[in-house]
Amino acid sequence: MIEPQCCDDGDEHETLPLPTLPPMPRERVPLQKSSICSRSYFMVVMVFFHVYIINVIVLLLYVHYNNGPGDVLATQNRDQASGGSNHHKPPESHQQPSYSGFQRDMYLPRLEGIRVGHVQKVSLVPDKVHEMRTLSLKPLLFEIPGFLSEEECRVVVQLAQLKGLMESQVMVPEGQEELTEQLNLSPDEIFNLLDLNQDGQLQLQEILTHSRVRDGIWLTPENLREIYAGLKADPDGNGLLSLEEFRSLDSNAFQRFLQQRGVKSTQLVRNSRHTWLYQGKGAHQVLRDLKKRVTRLTRLPSALVDLSEPLQVVRYEQGGHYHAHHDSGPVYPETACTHTRLAANTSTPFETSCRYITVLFYLNSVEGGGETAFPVADNRTYEEVSLIQNDVDLMDTRKNCDKSNLRVNPTKGTAVLWYNYLSDGQGWVGEQDEYSLHGGCVVTRGTKWVANNWINIDPDYQRQARYQQLVSQQGEEDAEDEGEQSQPSPEQLHTADSHREL
DSSP states (O other): OOOOOSSOOSOOOOOOOGGGSOOOOOOOOOOOOOHHHHHHHHHHHHHHHHHHHHHHHHHHHHHHHTOOOOOOOSHHHHTTOOSSOGGGSOOGGGGSOOSSSOOOOOOOOOOOOOSTTOEEEEEEETTEEEEEEEEETTTTEEEETTSSOHHHHHHHHHHHHHHOOEEOOOSSOTTHHHHHHHHTOOHHHHHHHHOTTOSSSBOHHHHHHHHHHHHOBOOOHHHHHHHHHHHTOOTTOSSOBOHHHHHTSOTTHHHHHHHHHOOOGGGBSEEOEEEEEOOSTTSOHHHHHHHHHHHHHHTOOHHHHHTSOOEEEEEEOTTOEEEEEOSSOOOOTTEEESTTGGGSOTTOOEEEOOEEEEEEEEOSOOSEEOOEEETTTTOSOOOGGGGEETTEETTOTTTOGGGSSEEEOOOTTOEEEEESEEEOSSSSEEEEOGGGOEEEOOEEESOEEEEEEEEEOOSSHHHHHHHHHHHHHHHHHHHHHHTSOOOOOHHHHHOTTTOOOO
């Protein structure tokens, strides 16, 4: 008989007995599909589609977790580098020369946070696997327990003590008055820069933000009201400075008043002692191993890590603290990075530390306090003025650490890594990540030892490439003079006055 169809058009068909019909070729009867058939067809297609998507996801995860860390160097090394997967590469169009003198042959792989609480395995030393946990996505922040052994922590502390520690706080940045004269800013222009909300009046938090950056002194709203009274800067006593009141103040009036009154260590932005330890050729094996480990962790080209700052070791006594701050500043056309100043325009008036990555090591477990606080980690928005509200200052790590969104407990041997800049989407450094604001909570019991490895990268690719070229040329000249192949350390080039090699 004629085979039944899965659906019909509603007409009745007569069924004939087989013996009375001659053999005939089968013909398709054009029938209108019902909703049941359409739904069945849709379900079959969707099943195959989801199976395909799942297979693609599994493949991507397999590729991602089977790529180990390593150096990601120039184009000729990309195919053999194991430090990052292919999705880190910038589009081909961005690998063409973007500056007149230097081809974009370097890119910066970034670790992936996935989500808060995500744990991934990293291989940093032979025969050992570390776990790296994502602590936040804004900023991109990771914690790696057991990064240093107890013996390595002990050696770093002893080397710092042997080198000798100095006070961390400098009250007045060198050359501040000369810089002010060079910029030749009028009181009206300075007022406009400080007036963040452009309401025509300077609020306490607007003055405080400027003073802390400029003078390195941590003032509270109460301190500022005392200064206003001493300078007779606020006749109406409303805590606000109008343009007329601001014009009556000398640019260094605050500084002179504070110097006359005296400043306690607890009133400084930072209350600690520190030193610098060279990690290059000839340094202690522990220091060199630590730098290699950082290179593998960050997956950056080793040349960038080698040309970064030395290891900073810091000691906080009981009562020591470091109020919330950014390790790096935003880079504008008028700003040069300190580490690439040799390759920058010498007329650039401002300098800032361009620290792309911070790797912080805890060298001991603190008896009380001493957490690293991130006041606005994973906030939906960031507004500088909102950091001080109703006399609650989120940047004050002596009083309000408990109000920070994230606090990392200092545990011996643990490392914390975060990015101070976003990506520009083309494999290089982008804008400053304002959520990287952080500080050291006050030590309530005992002593706190930490170390910092900063990876210095200039957001201006041309300047960074030019700087590396200058270092390479200098190394070749030194090798010819000394009869051996050696490359000068960045300390010898641009920080010789500030650091001594151990």
